[in-house]
Amino acid sequence: MNYRIIVANATIILLWGSAFAGIRYGLSGYSPEHLSFLRLLIGAVGLMVYAAATRMRLPELKDLPVIFVFGLLGFAVYQTWLSYGEQTVDAGTASLLVSTSPIMIGILGKLFLKEKTGKWYWIGAAICSGGVFLISAGSSRPLEAGMGIIWILGASLSESIYFVFQKRYLDKYGALPFTAYTIWAATIIMAFFSPGIGMALNQASVGATLSAVYLGVFPTVIAYFALAYITKKTGASEAASSLYLTPAASFLIAWVWLGETPTTMTIIGGFITLAGVSFTFLEDRNRGKHLN
Secondary structure, eight states, rough: OHHHHHHHHHHHHHHHHHHHHHHHHHTTTHHHHHHHHHHHHHHHHHHHHHHHHTOOOOOOGGGHHHHHHHHIIIIIIIIHHHHHHHSSHHHHHHHHHHHTTTHHHHOOOOOHHOOOOOOOHHHHHHHHHHHHHHHHTSSSSSSHHHHHHHHHHHHHHHHHHHHHOOHHHHHOOOOOHHHHHHHHHHHHHHHOOOTTTTHHHHHSSSHHEEEEEHHHHIIIIIIIHHHHHHHHOOOOOHHHGGGGGHHHHHHHHHHHHHOOOOOOOHHHHHHHHHHHHHHHHHHHHHHHHHHH
């Protein structure tokens, strides 16, 4: 692993880890729908500049309906539901809940793509469930946190569906172009929730607006550039493995940025959740050995 790969991995971990704190801060001035729209709009403009500079090819017309579905699931629903969840769930805990997506991806692959799911996936899923329960129980307001957890797990499921079924189009267009197409589609979808955005911009604090700009430029665009680079150089599995460190970065950034300190129960539940997720990585490694 050369230094460029290391820098790219560190960039993803830090930027995606910071996104959860950025959302919490942005919600101080914007509704979940407006924050998601602003983030996507800024990201879409940045990707348009890149597409024009590199003469990125446009998608085929027959693929547009599918691209809009993927944009809805992977970005519009994911970001909006995550924002709803973070109204009552702190940033670090939200990152732990989103990290359960490998479990969901494995289950979806088994149900719809007939992929083999071994014992490690099911052990990991059971462990994750226990971790999520402890995270909820460790909240000072378990009922409100419980509703937030449901929103975030729904967001994670939506993102997992996006990742499971996109492979055919990644092979056809490439990771970065297809991501750009889906972000543009998601921006158009979220534009239906844009009424009142002008008033929100006037009333929101400068910090909340800068947070929305940050979310649109760094976690939404730059992190995906880094992810596409790693995927091209080392493959998708290696790119995904580094994301296990994202919750640790998220807790640290939320502590520095927002002053959020997790409870002991949340920390224990977080370790249990990450332990469960790690079994999916073990499953992939074992499967790779059998294939070699």
